[in-house]
Amino acid sequence: MPARRAQRKVPGGKLIRLDVVCEGHILSNIRISGDFFVYPEEALTIIERNLEANGLSGHEENLEQKVAAIVSATGAKLIGFGAKDIADLLRELQC
Amino acid sequence: MLNQRWRMLRYETHPASMNMAIDEAIAEMISFNEAGPTIRFYGWDPSAVSIGNFQNLDDEIDVERCRELGIDIVRRRTGGGAVYHDKEGEITYSVICPEPMVDKDINAAYRQICGWIVNGLKMVGITAEFRPINDITVKGKKISGSAQTRRSGIFTQHGTVLYQVDPDVMFSVLKVDQERSRSKGASSPADLVTSVSKESNATRNEVLTALVYAFAEGKDWYLGRMSQDEFSRSDAIVRERYGNDEWTHAR
Numbered sequence: 001m002p003a004r005r006a007q008r009k010v011p012g013g014k015l016i017r018l019d020v021v022c023e024g025h026i027l028s029n030i031r032i033s034g035d036f037f038v039y040p041e042e043a044l045t046i047i048e049r050n051l052e053a054n055g056l057s058g059h060e061e062n063l064e065q066k067v068a069a070i071v072s073a074t075g076a077k078l079i080g081f082g083a084k085d086i087a088d089l090l091r092e093l094q095c
Numbered sequence: 096m097l098n099q100r101w102r103m104l105r106y107e108t109h110p111a112s113m114n115m116a117i118d119e120a121i122a123e124m125i126s127f128n129e130a131g132p133t134i135r136f137y138g139w140d141p142s143a144v145s146i147g148n149f150q151n152l153d154d155e156i157d158v159e160r161c162r163e164l165g166i167d168i169v170r171r172r173t174g175g176g177a178v179y180h181d182k183e184g185e186i187t188y189s190v191i192c193p194e195p196m197v198d199k200d201i202n203a204a205y206r207q208i209c210g211w212i213v214n215g216l217k218m219v220g221i222t223a224e225f226r227p228i229n230d231i232t233v234k235g236k237k238i239s240g241s242a243q244t245r246r247s248g249i250f251t252q253h254g255t256v257l258y259q260v261d262p263d264v265m266f267s268v269l270k271v272d273q274e275r276s277r278s279k280g281a282s283s284p285a286d287l288v289t290s291v292s293k294e295s296n297a298t299r300n301e302v303l304t305a306l307v308y309a310f311a312e313g314k315d316w317y318l319g320r321m322s323q324d325e326f327s328r329s330d331a332i333v334r335e336r337y338g339n340d341e342w343t344h345a346r
Contacts, residue, residue: 013228014176017151033151033346035176037228039201039245041148079174079201080228 003029006089014080022095025057036080043076050074051086058095063087099196102319103311104135106303111143111169111180112337113329114187117321119172119336120328121191122249129324132192134310136303139180139187143167144268147175147242151346160268170343171253172336173242175229178255179265184290186303188212188310189253197250204243205229208252212239215309216256219297229254236289256306257290258299 007017014036021029030048038044050070060066067090068083109117114137124130142164146155148171155177161168166179180187190197190208198204209225216223216231216238223239226232231239241254262285271284291302321329336342 017154019151031151031346033149033154035147035150035174037174037201037242038149041172041174041244044149077201 004093004095006092007034008085008089010081010085013085016081016085016089018086018089018093020090020093020095022093025059025095026055027057027090027093027095028052032086034081036078039077039079043074046074047071047076047086051090056090058091058093063091099132099193099315101192101311101314101316102131102133103307103316104133104137104319104321106136106138108138108140108182110141111139111145111167112333114139114143115145115169115171115337116329116332117325118189118191118251118253119332120325121189121321122246122251123328124322124325125191125193126247126249130322132196133189133319134316135189135191136306137187137189138182138185139167140182141165141167142182142264143169143180144177145169145171145180146177148172149174149346150177152344155270157268157270164264164268166268168343169337170345171242173244173251173253175240175242177269178240179269180255181259181261181264183299184257184259184261186256186258186299186306187253188256188306189251190310191249191251194245194248194250197252201243202227204250204252205241208243209239209241209254211310211312212241212254212256212306214312215302215306216291218305218309219291219295219302221291221294231256233289233294236287238289238291238294256302257288258302259292260285260288260290262288 016034019031020027064087067087071083223233229241239256243252
């Protein structure tokens with residue numbers, strides 16, 4: 001299954017890279033990397049798992065709100081990027 | 096804000112995994128009330144590259160080149176970017192204390208502690224400024240970067256001050272996006288950084304002394320040592336995490 005990558009340098013923020021495997025339109029093996037900060041640090045793995053568990057595709061309606069809800073549920077604070085950047089990159093991957 | 100007496104540790108050099116483990120061991124001991132708030136300045140022997148908690152190792156570092164040059168690699172527990180820690184060319188610091196001793200707001204805490212570095216650089220004649228989120232620049236070029244974490248009620252911020260840069264080594268081990276440099280108007284990544292030795296005639300020891308004064312300013316502090324428990328716990332943390340390939344290659 002094809003692995004895909006998208007990345008952006010957030011203006012005034014940090015670099016974020018998204019690596020995913022596209023299973024049809026469904027995103028799996030989501031890995032978020034970059035020089036940003038997440039507090040607490042362990043939350044990033046939970047965000048990745050919950051993005052996968054929700055069976056999101058890049059074609060979802062309200063993708064930004066769904067990603068924001070997943071981030072918010074962890075209580076994590078993101079510095080240098082935001083839920084919108086994750087959603088935009090997921091969409092850009094065009095699974 | 097909580098007011099406690101700070102312990103200032105003497106400058107020491109350690110391998111990369113030990114340096115990161117010491118920060119974590121001290122934070123643990125403070126959380127157990129076995130140690131007080133601590134400031135340490137330290138070096139790296141051998142030279143090392145540290146990468147941020149969330150970075151992909153192969154995206155950021157030429158691992159093979161590091162091996163050829165005998166350069167250590169360590170993944171930090173803090174976020175942020177990859178840093179080359181030259182054995183001779185930089186000074187690293189850590190500030191570890193109960194969270195109520197620093198600003199609650201993450202960005203404000205960066206500004207607060209980076210302000211101490213700006214003051215230290217001013218003492219050696221360098222006009223530097225804090226550039227959010229976590230950098231310090233001189234005439235637009237980066238001279239210092241920092242990263243912080245907060246765990247179990249303990250705040251840790253560590254960072255570097257570049258004393259002398261060897262761009263050939265630095266940019267042969269760090270994979271820096273050439274396009275990103277050009278987008279910032281630089282012809283090469285080396286044009287985006289500067290160092291104390293380019294901006295001042297101060298010796299490395301003078302810079303270290305200035306930083307110690309600047310960090311200590313306005314604080315009740317004493318010159319202290321790490322306890323045997325802190326060293327023992329650091330050794331254990333090296334085995335558990337920083338000296339462990341599974342941790343280093345986690346992303």
